Amino acid sequence: xxxxxxxxxxxxxxVAAAVVAVVLVLAYARSGSGIVVSQAVLTGLLLGGxxxxxxxxxxxxxxxxxIVNFAHGALMTVAMYGTVLLxxxxxxxxxxxxxxxxxxLFGIGMALQSGLINRTMGSSLANQLLLTLGIGLLIENVLLxxxxxxxxxxxxxxxxxLRAFGAVADLTRVIAFLGALGLAALLYLLLQRTRVGTAIRxxxxxxxxxxxxxxxxxxxxVLTFALGTACAGAAxxxxxxxxxxxxxxGELFNIIAFVVVVxxxxxxxxxxxxxxxxxxxxxxxxxxxxxxxxxLLAVFVVFVLVLFLRPQGLFGRSS
Amino acid sequence: xxxxxxxxxxxxxxxxxxxxxxxxDVADGRILGIIGPxxxxxxxxxxxxxxxxxxxxxxxxFAGQDVTRWPDHRRARAGLVRTFQLMRPFGAMTVLxxxxxxxxxRASSRAAALAAPDAVLDRVGLARxxxxxxxxxxAAELKRLELARALAxxxxxxxxxxxxxxxxxxxxxxxLDLLGTLRDEGITLVxxxxxxxxxxxxxxxxxxxxxxxxxxxxxxxxxxxxPRVVEAYLGxxxxxxxxxxxxxxxxxxxxxxxxxxxxxxxxxx
Numbered sequence: 001x002x003x004x005x006x007x008x009x010x011x012x013x014x015v016a017a018a019v020v021a022v023v024l025v026l027a028y029a030r031s032g033s034g035i036v037v038s039q040a041v042l043t044g045l046l047l048g049g050x051x052x053x054x055x056x057x058x059x060x061x062x063x064x065x066x067i068v069n070f071a072h073g074a075l076m077t078v079a080m081y082g083t084v085l086l087x088x089x090x091x092x093x094x095x096x097x098x099x100x101x102x103x104x105l106f107g108i109g110m111a112l113q114s115g116l117i118n119r120t121m122g123s124s125l126a127n128q129l130l131l132t133l134g135i136g137l138l139i140e141n142v143l144l145x146x147x148x149x150x151x152x153x154x155x156x157x158x159x160x161x162l163r164a165f166g167a168v169a170d171l172t173r174v175i176a177f178l179g180a181l182g183l184a185a186l187l188y189l190l191l192q193r194t195r196v197g198t199a200i201r202x203x204x205x206x207x208x209x210x211x212x213x214x215x216x217x218x219x220x221x222v223l224t225f226a227l228g229t230a231c232a233g234a235a236x237x238x239x240x241x242x243x244x245x246x247x248x249x250g251e252l253f254n255i256i257a258f259v260v261v262v263x264x265x266x267x268x269x270x271x272x273x274x275x276x277x278x279x280x281x282x283x284x285x286x287x288x289x290x291x292x293x294x295x296l297l298a299v300f301v302v303f304v305l306v307l308f309l310r311p312q313g314l315f316g317r318s319s
Numbered sequence: 320x321x322x323x324x325x326x327x328x329x330x331x332x333x334x335x336x337x338x339x340x341x342x343x344d345v346a347d348g349r350i351l352g353i354i355g356p357x358x359x360x361x362x363x364x365x366x367x368x369x370x371x372x373x374x375x376x377x378x379x380x381f382a383g384q385d386v387t388r389w390p391d392h393r394r395a396r397a398g399l400v401r402t403f404q405l406m407r408p409f410g411a412m413t414v415l416x417x418x419x420x421x422x423x424x425r426a427s428s429r430a431a432a433l434a435a436p437d438a439v440l441d442r443v444g445l446a447r448x449x450x451x452x453x454x455x456x457x458a459a460e461l462k463r464l465e466l467a468r469a470l471a472x473x474x475x476x477x478x479x480x481x482x483x484x485x486x487x488x489x490x491x492x493x494x495l496d497l498l499g500t501l502r503d504e505g506i507t508l509v510x511x512x513x514x515x516x517x518x519x520x521x522x523x524x525x526x527x528x529x530x531x532x533x534x535x536x537x538x539x540x541x542x543x544x545x546p547r548v549v550e551a552y553l554g555x556x557x558x559x560x561x562x563x564x565x566x567x568x569x570x571x572x573x574x575x576x577x578x579x580x581x582x583x584x585x586x587x588x
Contacts, residue, residue: 195423195432202409202420209407211370213421213468214395 012314020281027288039167040284046169046177048280050235052273053180054253055260056187057231063267064204064224067117067128071136073254074143075229079105079236080245081143084152087240094154095175098237105233109226117225118218136254143247152245159241176238183234184273187227191269200224204267255296256283259303265313275314278302322347322507323368323399323476328377330363330531337363338374339531345476345524350498350508352522352539354515356551359528361511362404362480368509369401369478370394382475396424398475402468404484404511406461408453414440415449417464421471436471443467443497458485463494470501477501479510483517495521519543527551 027037054076061069079101086097112135120128161168191197202210203220211217236250243249260279264271279299286298306313323345330338338360345351355361366372368379370391378387381399389397409417415436422439423432440446443463448456453464462485469477482498483491495517502508512518518525518539525542527535529551535542542548 193429195429198416198420198423198429198432201412205409205411206407208371208403209409209468210420211391212395212401212403212407213472214392214424215420216390216392 009315016278016314020278023281023285023289027285031288035166036288037285038165040288041281042164042167042169043173044281044284045277046173046280047283048277049177049180049184049273050239050276051253051256051260051280052276053184053231053235053238055257055264055272055276056184056269057228057235058254058257059261059264059267059272060187060191060231060269061225061228062261063269064200065117065121065221067132068125068258069225069228070129070133070254071112071139072228072232072257073250073252074136074139075105075108075250076232076236076253077143077245077247077250078108078139079233080240080243080249081147081152082233083237083240084154084245087154088152094156094237094241095179098179098234101237102230102234105236106226106230108233109229110222112229113222113225114218118221121218121221140247140251147247149246154240154245156241170242172241176242179238180235181273183231187231188269190227196220196223200227256299259299261313262303262311263306263313265315268313268315271313271315320347321345322382323509324378324380325368326378326380328364328367328374328379330360330367330372330374336531338367341377341528341531341533343526343533343536345507345509348502348505348507349523350502350510350521352518352525353509353511353528354513354518354525355528358530360531361528363531364528365401365478365480365511369399395472398473399478400469400472400474400476401478402465402480402482404480406458406465408456408461408464410452410454412453413450414445414453414456414464414467417453418467418471421468425471425473436467439467439471442470444493459487459490462486466494466497474506476507476509479508479512481511481513483512483514491517 024037024041027040028034031037054072058069058072061067061072082101082104083094083097086092086100087094116135117128117131120131156172158171160171162171162174163169189197191201199210199215200220200223202213202215203217203224207217210220232250235253239253256279260272260275263278264273264275279302282298282302283295286293286301287295290297321344325344326342328338328341329336341360341364343351353361353364363372367374370386370389370393374387378385380386381394381397384397386394386397386399409420412420415433418436418439419432422435423429426432426435437446437449440449443466445460445463445467448460453461456464462482466479466482479498482494486494491514498508498510498521508521510518510521522539524537525535525539526533527542527545527548534551535545535548537545
């Protein structure tokens with residue numbers, strides 16, 4: 001790392017943009033169709049926004065608590081089932097259920113952190129990893145027991161395809177994208193502009209120093225985990241209308257969020273959002289370039305490249 | 320009135336006795352200097368009083384309340400505030416924000432918290448670094464930042480862990496003057512310090528620790544005349560009499576916690 005001169009933020013963004021441009025040209029050459037490429041870009045960006053929100057929650061938890069939360073995806077699935085239940089049984093509009101699922105997941109996050117994870121703070125990474133992995137497995141299996149293995153879906157009565165540049169985007173995906181961006185902005189403002197947010201950033205920067213100035217660090221851990229989990233919950237509700245809801249649906253998002261977090265810089269909240277958009281693009285354009293492969297192949301190629309070339313992520317480690 | 324009262328404080332780490340039956344009082348508005356050779360237990364005592372280390376036995380009473388089992392942050396909010404010898408800045412945040420984090424504990428709103436730091440930064444001489452990231456500050460300035468953060472909490476009692484370490488002699492005078500004005504404002508000070516001249520100049524009382532025990536306590540004059548102190552800590556009576564750093568010639572056995580480099584033999588503050 002020290003061999004190369006550090007690139008400025010603008011230069012790193014320019015490199016990322018150049019890579020995207022090259023990939024776009026390649027995708028166009030490969031598919032021979034502008035519509036295929038613009039469809040991939042549109043779908044990728046829309047989904048990428050949601051990846052960004054999921055990853056923001058994950059990276060916030062990592063940045064402040066130094067915990068890699070393997071239960072993140074399972075918690076997202078809990079919110080999806082919450083939306084399924086409230087929408088199909090109570091007849092609520094799926095997006096209105098956000099008012100229930102996000103606070104509920106916030107509460108679950110608080111309970112998990114204060115009841116279980118706070119006890120492992122400061123213990124070995126492996127302990128924490130096994131704990132969150134265990135919580136994730138437990139949640140998945142409880143969901144499987146309660147709802148069975150039959151896939152569920154959420155119907156949105158007013159869903160309609162929207163067109164742009166010859167590409168088609170379903171309204172539900174556009175709403176998910178805009179909702180994710182809005183919530184991401186809210187989270188950012190909370191962290192930067194409020195007293196609690198400032199305290200959380202202080203804990204991330206230096207827990208000892210934070211304690212020194214009268215901040216209850218364990219309480220901030222609980223709040224942070226709850227906020228991160230609420231992000232996963234909100235994302236779960238936002239994607240519920242266009243994914244098949246199963247006990248393991250969140251897992252895929254969890255894996256992608258890990259890649260996004262590494263790409264954006266571990267603990268970097270803004271980096272997670274940008275990383276989410278880039279990974280959304282990677283997944284869709286990868287599908288165009290390597291049509292016979294799983295779209296995740298390109299995501300993992302990017303993951304490995306980032307680990308080798310820029311392990312601190314595009315935007316460095318910070319919160 | 321007694322602001323801080325420590326009784327029978329003991330602490331062992333894996334069988335090694337770091338503190339044994341330490342008792343002392345600090346009256347409101349006084350300055351207590353704590354000295355002792357390396358490994359005497361000064362840092363452990365600080366941590367036990369401020370909350371970082373849970374004592375095995377003994378009590379710490381602050382402003383009439385038993386704070387022995389209180390977590391650090393609660394003690395800090397009560398006005399029992401410490402600084403660390405090795406600084407704990409909030410790296411990526413600006414100097415202003417670093418202090419604002421402390422100020423917001425006392426402030427009624429975020430706006431008030433953001434307005435408070437300027438006066439404090441001005442006092443400790445950091446005003447010109449206001450908008451820089453704290454990672455960009457030189458070590459000596461970080462020391463001031465640590466002090467600024469502690470002051471923003473409006474402490475009643477300030478525990479200072481080697482505030483002069485890392486400062487060149489010319490920088491020490493202003494810091495000592497500042498500590499003097501803090502006392503005049505009613506802030507009680509307890510400090511651990513290696514720069515002996517500073518301890519003698521500033522302290523109303525001095526507590527001498529050796530191997531986890533209090534071996535002497537009293538006014539600077541009383542303590543320096545105590546043969547046990549001379550034997551345990553100073554080793555060289557001449558150094559003490561001359562009012563010098565006190566570690567000339569005995570660096571070999573007394574050692575300075577971890578910054579022997581900034582002890583300057585010829586230095587009066």
